[in-house]
Amino acid sequence: MCQRKPSEPALARYRDRYLFRSEAIARLNIPEGSDTALLLRTYATEWLREQALADTAYQMLPDLRPQIEAQVQDYRTKLLVAHLSRVLREQMANQWFVPDTALRRAYEAQAEAFRALQPYYQYRWVQVPATPQARTEVYRYLAAPDSVW
Known part of the structure; x- marks a missing residue:
């Protein structure tokens, strides 16, 4: 994902990578005005898990x-x-x-x-x-x- 954007708070952070709400909404293709709290929390949790697994895989298999x-x-x-x-x-x-x-x-x-x-x-x-x-x-x-x- 991206580096920190000063105008937008991060939805999730893993080391030096950030997941922003706008990126998650764009990836999930959520229409504006929809109730997104649960969906974004689930997506952020999955994103964090994937980041950790990818990091571990790169460390174990250089x-x-x-x-x-x-x-x-x-x-x-x-x-x-x-x-x-x-x-x-x-x-x-x-x-x-x-x-x-x-x-x-x-x-x-x-x-x-x-x-x-x-x-x-x-x-x-x-x-x-x-x-x-x-x-x-x-x-x-x-x-x-x-x-x-």
Whole structure:
């Protein structure tokens, strides 16, 4: 957390680290005017416990600090890159949005450029029923002008 702020009393203190009410409220995402006494006390207790455990872990495992710092830096970088990617995607989506009418106009103005140079063929495999009556119905369906085949 932060060093002491002269204008705001500390909610909790562990060695040279302070937890301020405004920081706790921001972390807990508490709306202004809410009753926060019990929630802040619980959060401060948990914060103190975590500070003490982290301090103990660093004292007991001195080789761990460089590994943790490297992982934190890696995670921080990944978070920043992900956030930047999300922001850029949103900006690009808003900036490069092309309405359907503009696409249709561009297609109609240059329809020849969108035609295939070779015809495309589409094949489908159909297992025809064994009975003559069912076969006739299938053939009739396939030959109909409104058939999707």
